[in-house]
Amino acid sequence: MTLERPATTESSPLVEVRNASKWFGPLMALNGISLEIGPGITGLVGPNGAGKTTLLKLLTGQSQASLGEIQVCGHDAWLAKAKAHVGFCPYGDATWDELSGRRLVRVTAGLHGFTGAEARRRTESVLETVGMADRADRPVRTYSKGMRQRIKLGQALVHDPDLLVLDEPLNGIDPVGREGLGDLFLRLAKAGKAVLISSHILNEMDHLADHILFVCRGKLLASGSLETIRDVLDDYPLKMRISCAAPRRVAPQLMALESVKSVTVQPPEDLFLEVQNPNRFYAEFGEFATAHDVDVHRLKATDTSAEAVFDYLMERASRPE
Numbered sequence: 346m347t348l349e350r351p352a353t354t355e356s357s358p359l360v361e362v363r364n365a366s367k368w369f370g371p372l373m374a375l376n377g378i379s380l381e382i383g384p385g386i387t388g389l390v391g392p393n394g395a396g397k398t399t400l401l402k403l404l405t406g407q408s409q410a411s412l413g414e415i416q417v418c419g420h421d422a423w424l425a426k427a428k429a430h431v432g433f434c435p436y437g438d439a440t441w442d443e444l445s446g447r448r449l450v451r452v453t454a455g456l457h458g459f460t461g462a463e464a465r466r467r468t469e470s471v472l473e474t475v476g477m478a479d480r481a482d483r484p485v486r487t488y489s490k491g492m493r494q495r496i497k498l499g500q501a502l503v504h505d506p507d508l509l510v511l512d513e514p515l516n517g518i519d520p521v522g523r524e525g526l527g528d529l530f531l532r533l534a535k536a537g538k539a540v541l542i543s544s545h546i547l548n549e550m551d552h553l554a555d556h557i558l559f560v561c562r563g564k565l566l567a568s569g570s571l572e573t574i575r576d577v578l579d580d581y582p583l584k585m586r587i588s589c590a591a592p593r594r595v596a597p598q599l600m601a602l603e604s605v606k607s608v609t610v611q612p613p614e615d616l617f618l619e620v621q622n623p624n625r626f627y628a629e630f631g632e633f634a635t636a637h638d639v640d641v642h643r644l645k646a647t648d649t650s651a652e653a654v655f656d657y658l659m660e661r662a663s664r665p666e
Contacts (some may be wrong), residue, residue: 358383359430359508359539360404365413367399374399376563377413382508382541386534388554389543390655396563397543398512404541405433405510418507429457432501436512438493442486446477446496449485450503457504471499475529491522498529508539515546527553547652557651559658566658574654575623581657582606583626585618588643592616595639602629614642 360382367375375396391397402408403415406428420427441449450471454464472478475495485496494514501509511530515523523546530553534540544550550557557574559566567574575581589595596608596616604626609617620626623646634641 359418360541361414361416362404363414365403365410365415367396367403367408367411373563375403375410378560378563378565379413380558380565380568382539382556384534384537384539385555386530386540386542386553387556387558388550388651389541389558389560390545390547390550390651391560392659394562395560397560399563400560401433401510401512401541401543404508405431429504430507432504432506432509434494434497434501434509434511434514436516438497440485440493440497443484445482446485446488446492446499447472447481449496450481450499453500454503459504467503467505468499471502474502475499476525489522490517491519491526494518494522494526498526502533506538508541509533511540511542513544514542515544515549523549547655548650550651551649554651559655561659561662564662566662567654571649571651571654575649578654578657579622579624581623581654583620583623583646584648585620585626586643586645586647587616587618587641588614589616590614590640590642595637598637599633602626602633604629617647 358381360380362378362380365375365378366373378396378400389397389400399408403410404417404422406417406422406424409423415422417427418430420430441452444452447468451464451468454467459467469478472481475498477492477495477499480492481496485493488496498511498514514526518526527549530540530542534555542550542553551571556568556570558568559574567578575583592610592612592614596610599605599608599616599618604620604622606619606621611617630644633639
């Protein structure tokens with residue numbers, strides 16, 4: 346199946362959030378968040394109570410910001426014009442379990458205003474896209490967790506939205522199912538859609554997301570690719586693995602570098618380093634290797650995962666100002 350291209354251009358953001366805050370009585374759920382979301386996969390990560398669910402509700406027009414502005418494809422997110430561009434796959438499984446998957450998607454098409462042959466065409470198209478065309482006549486109550494997720498994705502995609510918002514889509518899915526859904530998300534992103542994934546499975550974001558939003562206590566702690574976030578976190582304690590000749594000779598010399606906090610030797614040729622300020626370390630190590638004629642076989646950061654960066658951001662956010 347060929348996915349339909351969205352009407353928006355790749356150069357402009359589909360979502361623009363400007364200084365958005367949301368509170369419920371005395372509780373501040375979001376505090377002055379600003380961000381943009383464009384085509385591709387964006388991961389939204391944060392602990393329970395971070396404000397992720399509140400942000401998703403604002404983006405999908407289920408709730409209004411107390412202050413600030415949220416636009417989807419140039420329209421206020423609260424308006425029907427914006428909602429027409431959004432497909433939402435919620436975390437919960439509440440649905441009409443007695444219906445077949447095919448019927449459920451067709452009913453959703455009807456709710457979007459499509460009837461007759463067009464509703465049937467769109468239903469069959471998205472069932473093919475999500476890999477459920479040959480299993481869609483069974484009642485939803487007989488579906489596995491992964492099959493339910495795929496049918497929910499079909500419902501979210503039936504009106505061909507520009508923005509697809511997924512709340513914990515990989516939760517409870519077995520490894521094979523996660524891989525299949527991940528491939529589907531990548532295909533949708535390649536077709537030009539903006540895919541926003543809220544997830545606690547942080548290591549999945551390493552393989553899927555082009556852009557990551559770290560949210561904690563209602564604030565946006567950081568945004569960008571993992572590499573970009575790394576570049577701005579000069580004090581991040583990076584862990585490195587270096588394979589070289591004569592590691593026991595090199596280890597004490599490395600300790601003389603200002604950016605190196607510790608060195609551990611693992612024979613026959615590996616050194617494990619903890620360094621402060623990655624940018625400074627890379628500059629220092631280049632000069633060091635040249636000056637000491639170090640035969641380096643490999644230089645690799647070992648903790649570039651989303652989880653490692655997130656843990657550090659959480660720890661930094663908890664420090665008293």
